[in-house]
Amino acid sequence: MLRMSDDLIGRLEQQERDLVFTRFDNTDAWRLGSLLVAKATGKDLPVAIDIRRGTQQLFHAALPGSVADNDTWIDRKVRVVQRYGASSYLVGRRLAAKGQQLDAGMGVEPALYAAHGGAFPIRIKDVGVVGVVTVSGLPQADDHALVVEAVREFLSL
Template identity: 55%
Template structure:
């Protein structure tokens, strides 16, 4: 568990953007959707900057409930400043269930993988990249893979 936590923390330290514009959101979102379509993955993809949704796409095999999961995962990133996967992993490492913590509103937040903080160098967390539809570790991995590919293009 600790090795996985360290790997996710390293991803969050490493995957920092030089900027994040509306055009960047479109490019990142279409890159991720293209990857998901090639693999025939039933995912919903969401990108925000601040409170504004800049990109949203639901692929075949998804449902409105994926949007509920996205909202809960995004709320976790906004509240804690780390990926929703890391938040859940850290709770489990303490022997706790993230949603059972007294300061967590389980109807509003989720410690499940898929929402990754979009961090701009010198600024901090400015938004979220979220995937919903796969098992949580796979949602997280797909978001990380897309962000790595996007950064490689800059």
Template identity: 55%
Template sequence: MTPELQEQEERLQFDRFDHDDAWGLGSRLVGLARERGYAVTVDIRLGDQQVFHYALPGTSADNDDWIERKIRVVRRFGHSSYLVGQGYRDAGTTFEERQPHLDPALYAAHGGCFPIILRGTGPVGTVTVSGLPQLEDHRLVVEALGLLLESKRTG
């Protein structure tokens, strides 16, 4: 699965990403979640600034905590939180075992946070979903990123 996750990060890159794009991505994620009856929280950051945040009914402050923990993993390692965790699982271990100096109350290598990557620049922000099983959180983010990029191409 790791090669597929790496391919996603190569494919899901932007030429530019601004506040309006954050609104479009966040709104798309909220729309997909509503259509499917998902209780999730959506968060988008550009640098250190939170530019989109929405919690659907059925979520709680726990989802906000998961979001912060996933974001720290993406910022530290530069890859999606699911890819980081999967890399350890593929090696027959866990993130927590291999990174004992990182407090699990602050870091969660669980799916749902994806770097917002600018082609030629690298990560400039994050998009995060919390509320579903980790693979489903990850897949929802990847789907919405793909839809936004496609709409920008056909625009």
């Protein structure tokens, strides 16, 4: 019998297989970031939005109601994607399914890494992960869902 966490993990893995870019440059970061801002402001969401390619920050917006701590969460979530090559939510759900946490026992400093939803890999077909798009400010499943919704729409344009 499939457990609820197995079903969620399967859906998250499918999102990562489906949401693959053919290219990603600075203009794409601006367009994707602007799309996220429009979606978040349309719902009055108190989020910070961040897009990076490699280590370069290409887009950042702090919407009304977001706080400086959201930027710290963004950095921690981004490190998870960069280290594990998967969304921060997927990494967290995989660990939770095994009764584990991202901590010193796994060789990471918890103050620097957060396996909480909201950071999603920018994966280019036949290349791999080249960047990260992140939202922080909502419950983790909602942060993740907002990013996925925007990436899905962006890729369909």
